[in-house]
Amino acid sequence: MSQLTIRQQLLESLLISDEQLNRIIVRSPHTYKQYNIPKKNGGLRAIAQPARATKYLQHWLINNIFNDLNVHSAAAAYQKGCSIKKNAQYHANNSYIAKFDFINFFPSIKEPDIKAHLISHFGERLTENDLSDIVRISCIQLNGRSDFSLSIGAPCSPVISNSIMYEFDRRVVDWCGENNIRYTRYADDLTFSTNVKGVTSHVESYIRDVVRDLAYPRLRFNRKKTTHLSKKNQRRVTGLILTNDGDVSIGRSKKREISSLIHKFTIRQLPDDEVSRLQGLLGFSKGVEPRFIYRMNEKYGKDVISTIFKYRKKDK
Numbered sequence: 001m002s003q004l005t006i007r008q009q010l011l012e013s014l015l016i017s018d019e020q021l022n023r024i025i026v027r028s029p030h031t032y033k034q035y036n037i038p039k040k041n042g043g044l045r046a047i048a049q050p051a052r053a054t055k056y057l058q059h060w061l062i063n064n065i066f067n068d069l070n071v072h073s074a075a076a077a078y079q080k081g082c083s084i085k086k087n088a089q090y091h092a093n094n095s096y097i098a099k100f101d102f103i104n105f106f107p108s109i110k111e112p113d114i115k116a117h118l119i120s121h122f123g124e125r126l127t128e129n130d131l132s133d134i135v136r137i138s139c140i141q142l143n144g145r146s147d148f149s150l151s152i153g154a155p156c157s158p159v160i161s162n163s164i165m166y167e168f169d170r171r172v173v174d175w176c177g178e179n180n181i182r183y184t185r186y187a188d189d190l191t192f193s194t195n196v197k198g199v200t201s202h203v204e205s206y207i208r209d210v211v212r213d214l215a216y217p218r219l220r221f222n223r224k225k226t227t228h229l230s231k232k233n234q235r236r237v238t239g240l241i242l243t244n245d246g247d248v249s250i251g252r253s254k255k256r257e258i259s260s261l262i263h264k265f266t267i268r269q270l271p272d273d274e275v276s277r278l279q280g281l282l283g284f285s286k287g288v289e290p291r292f293i294y295r296m297n298e299k300y301g302k303d304v305i306s307t308i309f310k311y312r313k314k315d316k
């Protein structure tokens with residue numbers, strides 16, 4: 001890492017004055033566009049995206065600071081080569097699944113947590129001013145709140161959260177190795193699997209102890225999303241179905257929906273916005289379960305599926 005301060009490095013990279021840079025950094029926690037999107041299982045998810053200038057500084061931090069932070073191999077999201085399919089496949093050959101979820105994962109990671117983590121990794125190479133600038137650039141300050149935190153929608157939130165969970169991931173992986181359990185963490189979605197009956201019943205008490213022992217961050221589990229499954233149940237991991245023969249599938253209901261949409265397209269009864277959605281579903285299916293696309297090609301014809309992928313509103 002350069003011995004220059006964060007501001008000095010930014011000024012070397014940007015064609016702006018010190019005064020302009022200071023203004024951007026000071027305003028950064030307050031420049032977020034906030035909105036809600038529907039969750040798959042109901043309710044709304046709060047999204048907060050930083051303004052363009054703040055986003056640019058965050059990408060600079062990712063490339064020059066955050067990419068040097070340690071991330072455990074158990075972190076199955078936000079890294080090159082990671083996908084929901086790869087995460088699900090890691091558990092596909094195991095019979096018993098346990099899943100856990102954190103409440104408000106990104107917002108739970110706050111200014112003191114980020115500073116402590118950066119100090120533990122970089123030590124005295126970052127000054128107090130550096131730490132304060134990094135936090136202001138990286139975090140949102142919600143209305144009426146005195147603290148800064150990560151937000152869903154900011155570019156740096158995934159990489160910071162992945163690294164800040166390193167100690168949790170390390171301890172959990174070590175324990176799982178001693179108990180014949182596989183573990184991955186996809187953001188706030190924790191998955192454990194094994195072929196040893198009854199073993200997953202011990203997971204929850206252990207990971208709760210680990211969370212309590214961590215110096216940072218302070219996390220809470222979402223009891224509503226705690227599940228224990230076997231091959232007697234439909235086993236879903238990061239939105240994908242684990243089949244009993246050790247494969248990964250998009251699931252029967254999703255397949256029926258896609259087939260129905262294709263049929264409507266062939267008889268010209270599918271609105272443009274639904275065609276766009278169908279394109280997304282087909283692309284998703286192609287990445288997860290290519291054999292299903294092959295079956296759709298056989299059922300409706302390759303030309304139809306190809307036409308859907310190439311479809312644009314102006315073609316209609």
